[in-house]
Amino acid sequence: MDLGAKREVAVVFSFRSPGRYALTTLTGAIEGADDLRSVTVVHPRNTAEVIACIGEQLDLGREVIAGWSFYSPSFPECADELREVRAAEKRAFLAVAGGVHATAEPRQTLDAGFDLVCVGEGERVILEAIRAVRDGRPPSTIPGCARLETGAGDVVKQEARPPRIELDQFPPFAPRHEYFGPIEITRGCIYACRFCQTPYFSKARFRHRSVENTAHWVSTMREAGKRDLRFVSPTSLSYGSQDESVHLDAVEALLARSKEALGPEGRVYFGTFPSEVRPEHVTPEALALIKKYCANDNLVIGGQSGSDRVLQASMRGHDVSAIIHAVKISLAHGFVPNVDFILGLPGEAVDDLRASVNVMRQLGELGARVHAHTFMPLPGTPFRDAAPGQVDDETREELDRLASQKLLYGQWKLQERVAAEMAERRDQSARGYGSAVTVVSPSDDA
Ligand code: SF4
Structure with missing residues (x-):
């Protein structure tokens, strides 16, 4: 050879x-x-x-x-x-x-x-x-x-x-192949929600793409004739932050430069699909910024439960009142809030589930839309060994009622089945061989 x-x-x-x-x-x-x-x-x-x-x-x-x-x-x-x-x-x-x-x-x-x-x-x-x-x-x-x-x-x-990489070192998409997509502005997450794979996959630290690097790629999109700009972030209003604080000056710099680079025809979407915002980050000042630079008429807000006990057990870092407050001020600023909920989180008792459904209805009646999910015991998370989420018949009927009133949407029924299958595979794997992995050489960045 x-x-x-x-x-x-x-x-x-x-x-x-x-x-x-x-x-x-x-x-x-x-x-x-x-x-x-x-x-x-x-x-x-x-x-x-x-x-x-x-x-x-x-x-x-x-x-x-x-x-x-x-x-x-x-x-x-x-x-x-x-x-x-x-x-x-x-x-x-x-x-x-x-x-x-x-x-x-x-x-x-x-x-x-x-x-x-x-x-x-x-x-x-x-x-x-x-x-x-x-x-x-x-x-x-x-x-x-x-x-x-x-x-x-x-x-x-x-x-x-x-x-681990810094985002500025790599393009967010592939212009030579004409594959564009949302620009990843933040990777990793300092929050430690126990159901979520993000902090365990990408490290419990924020890494942000710089404003100038983002603007460079936005210009590339514009040259390719793209007009709509979306971002990927685990928590959009954490842009520029290294902790729980919100840095609206950094967010404004990002949005202003991005909008400038995209040109007058361009539309910037922030805090909405495929990203979201944490409820306690939603303030009148943040909403005013989004309104000033962005085209979205809705926000995606991570709520997850209507029970403070379940939120605490999941280490969400906010309570139910923060969700309700975020919804009210979003509506007051002209945004339709889409609020994520997870059904069947570990430790969720019937009372907790009822509380969640009540909050869903309350938010729906205020003008929000509830995006319902069923809990999946995702590998790599602290909840990986938990039972898959299940929804009892009474809750199921109530969710169907909310859906028929256009207050709720989502794949929660399909996810209930997927979660059960996932747990079955997990249990089979554990019976077969456990999960031992030999790391050949030590990592300085695990
Ligand atoms: S659910 Fe969102 S805020 Fe919580 S750890 Fe995952 S990405 Fe971070």
């Missing part, structure tokens, strides 16, 4: 929702790497296309890295897709999985047939994986990857994670 020869590499991203945001970001990371300009990246949108794309790239003599990114609910369908692809394409390719589920459950993910799991954020890992394949080095030992070592006992070996 000529060790000096570089191989041609193609990356095939299974471009299915909701992993598209992450895969768009990774495509942007590849675009931004000068030494990887010759790498082909393709984005098939269904299983037949994944099979066809991998086949075409192999026919061209390229080494193929196939990538999936998924949350816990979509793990089974991605695992099924890989099985179908392997059945159809017998030639070798490297199947890599990333995202919050793979990070929290590397063993389960590797057992599903993926060759490598990217543990944590993927920008550096995908670049190093491509370079390793291109240079003929084993990609399994690059920092941030977990792999299954078969043999006595089949153990998962995980290389220590690389240092």
